[in-house]
Amino acid sequence: MDLQQMRYVVALAETRNFTRAAERCSVVQSSLSHRIAGLERELGVKLFARSSRRVELTSAGAAFLAGARDCLAAADRAAADAAAAAGVVRGRLAVGVIVTTAAVDVPELLQRYRALHPDVRVLLRAGGSDELAAAIRDGELDVAFLGLPEGSRPSGVETLVLDHDEHVLVVPAGHRLAGASRVTLKQVADETFVDFVTGTPARAQSDQAFTAAGLARDVAYEAGVAELITRLIARGLGIALLPSAFIGPLAADDPALSLVPVADGPRRIEYLAWSRFNPSPAARALLTVLGVKAPSTRGNLSGPPK
Incomplete structure (x- = not known):
């Protein structure tokens, strides 16, 4: 079993289509199908139920998918940490944005960020403040721009007040x-x-x-x-x-x-929020662009998670 096989499984699980999964992975469909079938033989279980029209995860596939995603995330993070140690910021940056963000011009911020770190790929996700804060806590987002009623505050994440x-x-x-x-x-x-x-x-x-x-x-x-x-x-x-x-x-x-x-x-307060625990090199680089003192070592910023 190798990381590429895991990437193929994740792509097929998310697209539910061999053609689209192959396109996402930049391989021919026959190669992707062959590698997934080989993985199934190695594991001794079927990961996908297939028909001429449908592709769905089996129960074994659903169990495998969670671990595969964790492994891929760990591998990507290890590569990003190694590059950061050599002074290069790479990897993925996942940014959450509420639809009424006003304290920061997000496109202008990302323009400055890309000029400094062109090897980072940025994923933007819109949503509500509670949803985006939860996604940071769950490790799905690196940073987010939030807006909450005066007197409320995001929990379980580090925050910086951007504007009232x-x-x-x-x-x-x-x-x-x-x-x-x-x-x-x-x-x-x-x-x-x-x-x-x-x-x-x-x-x-x-x-x-x-x-x-x-x-x-x-x-x-x-x-x-x-x-x-x-x-x-x-x-x-x-x-x-x-x-x-x-x-x-x-x-x-x-x-x-x-x-x-x-x-x-x-009245509302706009916040910048990021992970309490172990921000990625790409996330730390964005915080630096925003003028926030970002941590340079693994660990949280202000005590144990709440």
């Missing part, structure tokens, strides 16, 4: 409140709202503000993408509370939207 922000009311240009100098939550509680999906940190910021004010509201539309929220607002389907640093530049170029300050609106 407050929400503004986003209304259609023809709305009765467009152009108002300031409003309160009570003044808008009877309006129809557009917001993020229930249970996400992005939604919690507004929910907590209305709860603290003793108010209820009607959220008629939920969306996971900020762009869709603003398009619904522009059509007159509702109003929303969104972080000012994020929505300000977008609304400046959109005459269909108007922004109104909110006296008692939600």
Whole structure:
């Protein structure tokens, strides 16, 4: 058994298609099929159930897949550590980003990072703050840019506060409140709202503000993408509370939207988060680009994981 066979198994498990798996691994399909079949003979078990139309993991294959992924991750990390010891940063950098990230221009950051470390391959993943923090704890992400309600803080990861922000009311240009100098939550509680999906940190910021004010509201539309929220607002389907640093530049170029300050609106904190334990060379290099003092040895930064 070798690492290449494990890579083929992982690729086939994820694509469920021999052709796509071979393309991902940059080999001919017959070679990939032959190597996987050889591995199955060596192990004495079938890793995949095959038909003319379907490829699925067997129970033995599912058990093998978890260990194979761990082995590949360890091998990749060993190669990256060896290169880093020689002064070269290689490997993969997995970065999580919330859809309303505003404290850091992520494309500009990655442009500077690539100029310094062109051998690193970057994976970007969008999601909610809780989901991305959990992915860091599970080793699926190296770093992430998060946004949480004021008073909340990511757990089990190292963090750096990037910015404090407050929400503004986003209304259609023809709305009765467009152009108002300031409003309160009570003044808008009877309006129809557009917001993020229930249970996400992005939604919690507004929910907590209305709860603290003793108010209820009607959220008629939920969306996971900020762009869709603003398009619904522009059509007159509702109003929303969104972080000012994020929505300000977008609304400046959109005459269909108007922004109104909110006296008692939600406030959020944007964080940079990274692994407590043993950041990879690629992750440490990104932290350095961001001006964060990154650890140079294995271990955590501030005591045992919580």
